[in-house]
Amino acid sequence: MRKLPFYQLDVFSSAPFKGNPLAVIAEADGIDERGMQAIANWTNLSETTFLLQPKDATADYHVRIFTPARELPFAGHPTLGSCHAWLALGHKPKADAVIQECGAGLVRIKRDGTRLAFAAPPLRRSGNVEPDLLSRIAASLGVGEQAIKAAQWADNGPGWVAVLLGSRAEVLALKRDGTVLPDQPIGVVAPWDAARDGGEAEFEVRAFTARGAEDPVTGSLNASLAQWLIGAGIAKPRYVAAQGTALGRAGRVHVAREGEVIWIGGDVATCVTGTITL
Template sequence: MRALPFHQVDVFSATPFKGNPLAVIAGADDFDDAKMQAIANWTNLSETTFLSRPQDAAADYRVRIFTPTRELPFAGHPTLGSCHVWLALGGQPKGREVIQECGAGLVRIKRDGARLAFAAPPLRRSGEVSAEMKAQLARALGIAEQDIRAAQWVDNGPGWVAVLLGSRSELLSLKHDVSVLPDQSLGVVAPWDPARDGGEVQFEVRAFMGRGGEDPVTGSLNASLAQWLIGAGRAPVRYVAAQGTVLGRAGRVHVAQDGETIWIGGDVATCIAGTITL
């Protein structure tokens, strides 16, 4: 038996317990898939990550990302949380940016003061949804089709399809029926009205996961939404998105386009730091 570094962090919030939790285990070089999956099932968080030495010489570290039931090639809050832990454990990047190796390839991460931001990965699927899919999305969200301002595929790994609504109040009142699209991860976004909602945030986001459940704050979804909204001229090149409101969270995702790169940033707070015995 041996003890390895174990951290539980809260991502996309400077205030502990208001963001999205993540478990991170370092020194997992000799873990097989079955062991990582078993641990992720045990932590029962939306994701658990495992840090090891990189296989690609260009990377600073490698991360494997597991939900309680499967491995993901990429996810946003595990990217920022894993980088936060790697740095806290003394990791030193080879260059100005941290380069993370994951199932989706190499991901660039930069430090902006205390905040971390990752470069949005390319979309694997984009474009408008079919008329049949739009009708299914409306049924899944319990709304009329005419309430959908736009709907797009915005898949950067987890399979996201996105819906744009007209107001924050519409979004917060949604009741998701997972039985309509049981295996489809679905993101919904709506603008804040400065007069009614305030001016510190520009968009509200909700993420309904395939096979049920709502995610508190979702980096991969916000990355793909930003690529769509900014690219279509529906959002400015810098904005803040709120997520997790209906779950009692206060997630804040900081989006900024710099040249051809869209950066997805957020604060990370360490809640637990210790060891796990294996």
């Protein structure tokens, strides 16, 4: 039997229990894919990650990311949470930035004050959404097609398609019918109105996953949304997105474009530490 370091973290929130939870298991070399999947199914969190020795000599660590049902090549809150756990174990990066190796390749992570931030990976698919799919997305979200101001493929691994609505209130009022468009992750975003919504954030985001659930705070979606919104001039180069409001959370994603790189940052709170016995 082995006892491995175990963390349960809250990502994209400085206050515990207001962000997106993540389980991290360190020193996981030797656990096969079937074992990792079984553990992720048992934790039943949106993602569970496993820290391994890197294969690439330039990387600081290798992470594998599992939902309860499948492995992901990349995901945002697991990236920040995994890095937080790796640093908490006393590891030091080889260079100024931490280099994470994952299924999507190498991802840079930097300290941004009290936060961590990752460099948004390139999109695997972008461009306009097909009219038939857009119609089905509108039906899935329970809105008319005219309510969708714009839509784009925004896939950096999980398969996101993103739609822009007119207001925060519209986003928060959504009642998704997952039976209309099963297996398609949908991200929804709308601008805040400072006079009505306040100045704590500039955008409201909701993420509906392929397994039919709503994700509390989603780094991968916010990374792809930022590439679209900033690139199209819809968002400024630096903004804050709120997510999780409809679920009683208070997630905050800090977005900043520096040169050609878009950084996705957030706080990480440690909720549980200990060991897992395998």
